[in-house]
Amino acid sequence: MSEHKKKIWIQAFRQAALFILVSVIAALAVNQFRPGGISIIGDWSAEARFSDADGDLMIVSFKEARELFINQQVIFIDARSEKQYLEGHIQGAVSLPWQRVDDYFIEVADRLDTGKPIITYCDGETCDLSHELAIFLKEMGFQNPRVLVNGWSLWLQAGLPISTGSDTDER
Amino acid sequence: MSGQKKQLLSFLFFCARFFLGGVFVYASYGKILHPDAFSEAVFNYQILPDHLVNLTAIILPWLELMAGLCLIIGWWIPGAVVIVNTLMIIFFSALLFNLARGLDVQCGCFSTDASEEAATRLTLLRDSFFLVVAFFLVYRVFFFKKARFSAD
Numbered sequence: 001m002s003e004h005k006k007k008i009w010i011q012a013f014r015q016a017a018l019f020i021l022v023s024v025i026a027a028l029a030v031n032q033f034r035p036g037g038i039s040i041i042g043d044w045s046a047e048a049r050f051s052d053a054d055g056d057l058m059i060v061s062f063k064e065a066r067e068l069f070i071n072q073q074v075i076f077i078d079a080r081s082e083k084q085y086l087e088g089h090i091q092g093a094v095s096l097p098w099q100r101v102d103d104y105f106i107e108v109a110d111r112l113d114t115g116k117p118i119i120t121y122c123d124g125e126t127c128d129l130s131h132e133l134a135i136f137l138k139e140m141g142f143q144n145p146r147v148l149v150n151g152w153s154l155w156l157q158a159g160l161p162i163s164t165g166s167d168t169d170e171r
Numbered sequence: 172m173s174g175q176k177k178q179l180l181s182f183l184f185f186c187a188r189f190f191l192g193g194v195f196v197y198a199s200y201g202k203i204l205h206p207d208a209f210s211e212a213v214f215n216y217q218i219l220p221d222h223l224v225n226l227t228a229i230i231l232p233w234l235e236l237m238a239g240l241c242l243i244i245g246w247w248i249p250g251a252v253v254i255v256n257t258l259m260i261i262f263f264s265a266l267l268f269n270l271a272r273g274l275d276v277q278c279g280c281f282s283t284d285a286s287e288e289a290a291t292r293l294t295l296l297r298d299s300f301f302l303v304v305a306f307f308l309v310y311r312v313f314f315f316k317k318a319r320f321s322a323d
Contacts, residue, residue, distance in 0.1 A: 015250020
C-alpha cells in the first residue's frame, strides 16, 4: 500500500472515531434534555412490556384462551391490518386494526360490549399492536382486556378454527 | 484513464455521495423524533441484549445523521464513508439474519411506525442497492488511483 493511501486509511479511522464520539455526546445530551427522551437502560422484560399503566400483567395463556374459545366465553379482537384479517383470523374474531383504531372503534364498540372477556391478538412474539389495543380498550372502559402473545401463529399451529373474509359472513 | 472517464467517475461519486447522504439523513429523522418507537424496532430485531437496546436507539440515529450530512456537504468524507459502510453492513446483516430465521419484524429503517408491514426480500433488495452505492464510495475514496482526498 502506498504511503498516500495508508494516510487516507488512518485519516478515515480517526475521523470515524470522532464521528462516534460526537454522536454519542450529542445523542446523550439531547436525550437528557428533550421531552420524550428514553432511559439509557430500558426494561424489556415481558412483565414490563405487557403491563398496563397500573403495572398489572395483561397476558393470557394460550391454554386459557383456548378454553374460553371452546366454551364461547370470549371475544377475540384482531389488532392486525384489515388485509391480514381478511386473509385469515380466529373464528368469530372482530377486526379492530390498531393503526386505524380511531376509524374503526365506534363501529365495533357495541359488539364488544357483551360482558364477555376480551382477548386481543396480532402475529409474532414481538408484535405490540395487540398490547397497545388492549391498553386502549381498558382506557375506553372495557373490563380487563388481555393479550394473547403471538396469537395468530399459535392458533394456526394448534389447528384451531379460523375464518377468512369479512366477519359479517360469520354473524 | 481518459479525462472523460475520470469526469464520469467524479460525477458518479458526487451523485452517490449525495444520494446515500440523503438516504441516511432521511432515515435518521424519524428515529431522532421518536426514540421510544425506534427502541421498540431495535428490540424487535432480537439481536442485541436488552440493556443495549435503548442506548443503540439513542445513539445510532445521530451517527446516521452526522455521516449523512458530511457525505452531502463534503466534510470528512473518508470517515463518513467508513461509518456509512459499517452501518450498511450491520443493517443488511441484521435484516438477512432475521429473514433467514423467519422472524417477522418491521424493518424500522425509515419508519418507526409499529404497524408498518414486516420487512421482506424487497427490503433486502433495496438495502443491497444501498450497499452497492456504499461500496462504490469505498472504491472511489480508498482504492482509486489518484484519490483526491489528501491526508494533509
